[in-house]
Amino acid sequence: MALRSPELRWLGSLTRPGRLAPSPLAALASPRRRRRAPSPSQSPSSPSPSDSSTPSTAPASAGAPGAEGFDGPEWKKVSAKRFGIKESMIPAEAWNVLHRLRSRGYDVYLVGGCVRDLIMKKTPKDFDIITTADLRQVKDTFSGSAVIVGRRFPICHVHENNSIIEVSSFYTSARGSSGSQIYNSKSQNCSKNDFVRWKNCQGRDFTINGLMFNPYSEKIYDYLGGIEDIKKAKVRTVIPAGTSFQEDCARILRAIRIAARLGFSFPKETAYYVRTLAYSVARLDKGRILMEMNYMLAYGSAEASLRLLWRFGLLEHLLPFQAAYFSSTRFKRKDKGTNMLLVLFSKLDNFLAPNRPCHNSLWISLLAFHESLARKPCDPLVVATFALAFYLGGDMSLAVDIGKSINRQHDTGFPELLEPKVWTDKHLAGEVQSFAALMKRALTEMTDEYHVANAMAKIPQAPSSDLVFIPLQAYLKVLKFIESVQYGKKERGYEPKRDGMINYHNLSNGTHAEITNLFTLVVFDTLYPTDMEDEDGCSS
The missing domain is CATH 3.30.460.10 (Beta Polymerase, domain 2)
Incomplete structure (x- = not known):
């Protein structure tokens, strides 16, 4: 990452995908x-x-x-x-x-x-x-x-x-x-x-x-x-699609999940009923919805899943804040382009696989993180320093030191990122804490029925819904991560990862150090992609 500070050892210990973690x-x-x-x-x-x-x-x-x-x-x-x-x-x-x-x-x-x-x-x-x-x-x-x-x-x-x-x-x-x-x-x-x-x-x-x-x-x-x-490369129902999905509407989510993971498409009849009966998934038990969404977002095919959920009109029922983002940025249903939300989850996919999943608190953190940026774009240095403080368990002083040593060009293609400016240590720490407060608010609203219903109202022709499937336990876990940064206090007894290895067993169980480690890697890979690093090297 071309960091100048001797504190690079902290960031250098973050694991890269496929390099140090042994494959099962x-x-x-x-x-x-x-x-x-x-x-x-x-x-x-x-x-x-x-x-x-x-x-x-x-x-x-x-x-x-x-x-x-x-x-x-x-x-x-x-x-x-x-x-x-x-x-x-x-x-x-x-x-x-x-x-x-x-x-x-x-x-x-x-x-x-x-x-x-x-x-x-x-x-x-x-x-x-x-x-x-x-x-x-x-x-x-x-x-x-x-x-x-x-x-x-x-x-x-x-x-x-x-x-x-x-x-x-x-x-x-x-x-x-x-x-x-x-x-x-x-x-x-x-x-x-x-x-x-x-x-x-x-x-x-x-x-x-x-x-x-x-x-x-x-x-x-x-x-x-x-x-x-x-x-x-087709996901085809055993019995006629309309009958199959009406018998068990969870099959609609499974169809999306399988197509996303395998890169398959739907026959015309299946595609028609996935779209037409999308509303029915809101009737599922919240625990079942969480399970299916976790299969989509935590097992290495999150980007493709989000694209298909949006394309077939399911995203507004399940993740209305993210659907409102797609709608406000005029991202078409069949758009082959990208945006910051999709890039974040494509970077997450690089680290995961069907036999190496993450805990749901990681993808919930990323959703709240991006929702904060979509509401109020930030200086990339503020975003990077926030991610470092997230990784360091709230050690703001060290996060600011490392952040200010970054000498990299950020990805300028995202409207969520502002033009960089020069910050004093005090002002930078204050902006990071303000961003943490904004992320906390976004997380709270994503798990509140009233605010979810308001988000649905922002999507043209979206049905009325106040579905919230993120469980309280996951909400509290992510909230703890955010508040450690918001209040600038390092959590007692917490130590960030230093061994350069992703422990996938601990990652799937939601261990604090594993979640914050991978969160920070995903954010940095999104802010400072390796292809831009190569371009910087050539130009120098």
């Missing part, structure tokens, strides 16, 4: 003993979708017109080797769950997004399992480390080390119908085992999430055309 992919690729276990005897109590069945013809109902108006796809059973999927790509925690269930005679499959990601050679966020055991049998298998959760779609959370493996049952998804009723309704040309797998896939949200993978036989089952949609 290295651990997954390390040598491991072969995990394939001998095939146990099958449970005689009930028929199961084992891999012994040969590929068969789809039932007559599968060929009826479905989602997007096309005929049902041809059923496929594909070797995982075709996609380069290896045993080492599945973490030990998932293998442990697979082995223990299989050793009791149950069939087990990896299912959903993890199969999609393995096919695409991406690191899955998590590994979900489906089994022929019912949930009570799953819980008994992992006595003391498993709990059944969920009302509408019950699943079993199995705790393995520091991970949670979600296990669902074929027979839970068939609730309300007896096994004989299911099997009697199949086509004569369809095997019983294929039908059970197909029936479960019919309840999935998107075709690319309707894939099953047996890691023992190394076979991938595709009953919905998911592999073809991966090739086409």
Whole structure:
């Protein structure tokens, strides 16, 4: 950053993306003993979708017109080797769950997004399992480390080390119908085992999430055309999009999240209903909205998520202050340009990944930080010194010393940043504290129903809403960060990071030092981008 002060060691300890933090992919690729276990005897109590069945013809109902108006796809059973999927790509925690269930005679499959990601050679966020055991049998298998959760779609959370493996049952998804009723309704040309797998896939949200993978036989089952949609880079609903989103409007947010993360697009019908039914997401439980928003903003695809939320009319329901910013700056729905809010979150994305997320207090801090700048543009030195004080836990004197030593050209493309001026130490510290007070006010208003409703009123043709989903605990956490700067008092016992490493476990848990460390890096990367640093070097 070309800082002159000897205090550069403080800022120099901030971690750069991808340089010092080791990638978890290295651990997954390390040598491991072969995990394939001998095939146990099958449970005689009930028929199961084992891999012994040969590929068969789809039932007559599968060929009826479905989602997007096309005929049902041809059923496929594909070797995982075709996609380069290896045993080492599945973490030990998932293998442990697979082995223990299989050793009791149950069939087990990896299912959903993890199969999609393995096919695409991406690191899955998590590994979900489906089994022929019912949930009570799953819980008994992992006595003391498993709990059944969920009302509408019950699943079993199995705790393995520091991970949670979600296990669902074929027979839970068939609730309300007896096994004989299911099997009697199949086509004569369809095997019983294929039908059970197909029936479960019919309840999935998107075709690319309707894939099953047996890691023992190394076979991938595709009953919905998911592999073809991966090739086409499409997020397509399993049933007609309008019906799917009305059944569960959370699927709208999941569609945005998946498209943003994978860089996929929507077929016309899906896009139409995402936009048309956007208003319905406000009916979701606030905890569910927070979970989906955290998946979008904390796992490495925040910029793309914000773009899609704005494009399809969802941002005004979920983040109305940020939607008002897009509207006031005349940022078009399909605009391919950028702005400071998007740049901030693109810089955050550089540090994160599906298996390396951050705590929600970090992206909430960035939203409040930018909202403050959008309301009252500031001198870039004030902004940089604020970020340093944020990192130093409120040590204003040291933050001012380091800030005034910065000799870099800031990005002049943001209207939120004013022309720089010369500051005395006292006046600079005062401006930083004033900015902290403004950020505190922005944070408070973002979490207040009255002010949210007023923000909605500023957006042309926006519906009336006072939705607030940011929880009190997260609000208080961010408030503590801000007040340490506002009052210029270093928090007792707090020490900023000095080791140059991002501890992603602590980052996801919201450790103070990790949050402030990464916040400051994101702000500095936005103010002083590396491409401008290269230009400065060439000109000198």
